[in-house]
Amino acid sequence: MSWLGKVIGGTIGLALGGPLGAVAGAAFGHAFVDKREDEYLRSIPGRKQPGLSSNEEAQLVFFTAAFSMLAKISKADGRISEAEIKVVERFMVNDLQLDEAARETAQNIFRNAVTSSQTFEDFARQFYSVFKYQTNIIELMMDVLLRVSSADGNISDIEERMMLSASRIFSFSRSEYERLKSRYVKKSDPYYAVLKCDKNASNEEIKKKYRSLVQEYHPDKIQAKGLPEEFVKFAADKFTEIQEAYEHIRKSRGF
Template sequence: MKPASSFWRKIAGLAARKVDEAECDVCPPGLPGEDPAFSTAVTALGAKLAKADGEAQAAEYDAFHAIFQAEPGSEGAIRRLYQLARQTTRGFEGYARRLRKRYGACPQLLEDVLDGLFHIAASDGVVTADELAYLERVGELFGLSPLTFRRLKATHLGAANDDPYVILGVAPDAGDEAVRAAWRSQLSEAHPDRARARGLPAEFVEVAEAKASAINAAFSTIRRERDAIARAGAA
């Protein structure tokens, strides 16, 4: 399998051309990194996120580059496209819609992209209300559920100690089997081996490991709380 960063080979040549090329109605075959439209849209979304709080900072580009790694030799072209896109947040919705149109049948991939954008937003130490609004809108345009967004938000920004259900994506009154099924499903999707199998960079694997840890911690908290409630009811 080619390394995920190989997709930057194509975007290097794309940077000087139109940034809104080809669309199709099904997920293209192969790694998304080999799809120039994916590469361009992700670059634009990352750049425009940096502008969402009114000031694009160097730390945000560094975080973008760490998550969506460039091939050696193509960094200059990537930076030029990034600098162009970050001049304004205008147009970000179009890029998000293009990604959904191409990868709507691959929701986990779209979640991976939003996960990476959260990482970029938090890179300067503060996620502003404007950045959160941007991320939430991207999630909506990706077709991700509000609970998925809330889980990602909790994973990156910290969930309340009494709200582990946000991380698992279930309602607090969900039955035990529903909670267990959600835990298994989320853990399966978040497993670092899946990130490796999708050819994502090492930094994404680290994000997956953190997500899996948060999912396990949430499930353990729910079990402890429910066990305590059951003991209190039996007393």
């Protein structure tokens, strides 16, 4: 995580800004330089401000938004349960493969977001402003939010309202949300939910959806986009999951 050292060292020359910038600034222990101020500083002879690349800035947004939103939804029903903490920790270790320093940073963001005056929706809007054209990242953010909100076996009414609010902000359809939710709150076959299909879909519809998803989440395509490095492993797991779901359905249907 090349951006992390720059941020912790306080050497970044551009702002994350907005609600996420406020949380990140508190977590990292220093203020972010406003972009307009940064442009001024760069214009001063002999004054250099090493900044983040566009990819590093995207990584910072993804990282901060994920743990800020997870904090708010974990606290939604008044307390953060042990089950929710364990799901967040598994997300850090298994999905994002964070080292010890990065996990500590994520925990700092989480703690600051819990008590922040900024809302879940504030964080969601800023996240969407950066990733609105990358639907796979949006879906994966929805996925991990659902994992945490359903960690204790069900999704409370307030957590459901927050998830539906995120769906609206992310332009994530209600039908897509219900399919994704069914993976954690069992109402339908989770294999069909992975392929975004209903059980009454035709074989051809399933094949078409499978081909589309495989193309979208293929590791080579993900890496070519220069997406956040934490996301590459996450997307690779999704790619494997899509293949496994398709094979299960194909074998069960006999095509």
